Amino acid sequence: MSLLLKDLAFRAAATGLNLCGAADTARFDASQCPDWRAERLQQGCGTIVVLGSGGPTFWQQMVRQHGAPKAPQPNYHPVQAFAVQGMRELITWLQAAGVTARLVQPEDACTLNFVQLGEAAGLGTVSPVIHLLLHPQFGPWVSLRGALLVVGKPFGEIADASLADSWQPCCGCPKPCVAACPAGVHDGAGGSDYHRCATHRHAGNCEVGCSVRRACPVGAEHRYPPDEEAHRHAYSLFAMRKWYGLGKWALVPRFLRG
Numbered sequence: 001m002s003l004l005l006k007d008l009a010f011r012a013a014a015t016g017l018n019l020c021g022a023a024d025t026a027r028f029d030a031s032q033c034p035d036w037r038a039e040r041l042q043q044g045c046g047t048i049v050v051l052g053s054g055g056p057t058f059w060q061q062m063v064r065q066h067g068a069p070k071a072p073q074p075n076y077h078p079v080q081a082f083a084v085q086g087m088r089e090l091i092t093w094l095q096a097a098g099v100t101a102r103l104v105q106p107e108d109a110c111t112l113n114f115v116q117l118g119e120a121a122g123l124g125t126v127s128p129v130i131h132l133l134l135h136p137q138f139g140p141w142v143s144l145r146g147a148l149l150v151v152g153k154p155f156g157e158i159a160d161a162s163l164a165d166s167w168q169p170c171c172g173c174p175k176p177c178v179a180a181c182p183a184g185v186h187d188g189a190g191g192s193d194y195h196r197c198a199t200h201r202h203a204g205n206c207e208v209g210c211s212v213r214r215a216c217p218v219g220a221e222h223r224y225p226p227d228e229e230a231h232r233h234a235y236s237l238f239a240m241r242k243w244y245g246l247g248k249w250a251l252v253p254r255f256l257r258g
Contacts, residue, residue: 004097005049005155011093012051015086016058017145019135021121023048024158025149028120036113042102042149047158049101049148050121051087054138055222058083069231072238079232080107083145091148100151106144114144122161129170130177130186130212136167139219143232169218180215182206198240202247209233
């Protein structure tokens with residue numbers, strides 16, 4: 001890792017973004033369909049820096065600075081807003097070093113496949129069972145907050161950091177995550193019915209956390225504290241209701257729901 005990239009990772013960690021990895025754009029884009037390539041979003045992008053958080057550190061830092069967030073509501077995502085603040089500071093720092101970068105978030109309409117991108121940047125392995133990114137230390141208790149599409153290769157050549165070949169935690173696992181889901185969302189063979197998850201949760205079930213994530217044995221000691229888990233879980237339900245048109249969102253046409 002270049003000194004510049006190490007410095008970037010150190011500065012990111014200071015904002016609570018303790019996961020930082022990089023992927024070569026050409027290598028990543030070669031695995032994606034044309035509409036999901038980084039080069040399409042940032043001309044001349046040679047490197048993608050992926051930023052996220054693992055464990056409760058990010059939440060604790062946000063609460064210390066801004067207090068506990070309110071319940072989810074339209075256009076209110078304080079956790080992501082806190083992350084964006086830190087990532088924009090990193091872009092400003094890079095600009096001062098002569099490096100041009102564009103921020104892309106998972107919530108953006110025209111975005112990237114962040115789960116696959118996290119794997120390409122060495123931040124974990126995508127579970128073939130539940131499709132979550134599993135980090136070697138933090139397990140499923142990770143969140144990818146954004147990607148910096150960096151013009152050129154100011155960090156030098158980026159080696160293939162993927163752990164997919166060397167670390168496969170789901171292989172040989174008895175899959176307690178599948179059995180733990182009361183809605184039977186995952187079939188254990190790679191199939192998942194997220195509409196079933198959404199309707200199950202919309203009916204008032206699984207209110208404060210996900211049994212699937214909790215059942216994963218990897219990184220169990222880094223589980224989010226109850227207040228963080230409840231907030232994140234409530235926000236994901238808010239997003240699911242909007243996406244699948246549940247509750248009041250049933251009255252909003254699909255193209256307006258985003």
